[in-house]
Amino acid sequence: MKKKLLIAAAVLAVFGCVIAKAQFGFGAPQQQTDANGDPKGPDLEYVVRLNVQLGQAFTVGDNGKGTRTVIPITGGTFKGKDIQGEVLPGGADYQMQVDGRTEIEAIYCIRTDDGVNIHVRNCGIIKMGGQGGMYFRCAPKFEAPKDSKYAWLNESLFLCQPSFGGAGGGITLDVWRVK
DSSP, X not given: OHHHHHHXXXXXXXXXXXXXXXXXXXXXXXXXXXXXXXXXXXXXXXXXXXXXXXXXXXXXXXXXXXXXXXXXXXXXXXXXXXXXEEEOTTEEEEEEEETTEEEEEEEEEEEETTSOEEEEEEEEEEEEOSTTSEEEEEEEEEEOOTTSTTGGGGXXXXXXXXXXXXXXXXXXXXXXXXX
């Protein structure tokens, strides 16, 4: 009986390793390296530019964790190779500033030119100072209907490089998909 249990446990262990390898990529080829031998980073694919219009910012004040500022999102447009449309009014950029660092969480919706609504949650950091002057990067997360031609937005990670001075005094967001 003990021998049968040990054999069954061994078979399950081997089978579990095969499943883990298939699901999680264990045993995949070594990551490529650059000329210095450092791991090569993932490639990026440009996806879309959003021109977001902003309303008048207001502050909630210092809540003990930092100073909360809210910036309403009032509209805008977006355009990329496979996607374009409008930024819907009603969202906002919720910012928390502590010691010269601002954490951003913008929550809003966009509507494609063929009528598909997509939810966006864009989290990031602004840090003033240093040699570069300002660090400002975000990681948007999209929620598109799974039965739409935009479902691919649900299945990737994205990076965003914001810049000021967009149309109407708003903000421009250039977005790349991490391959």
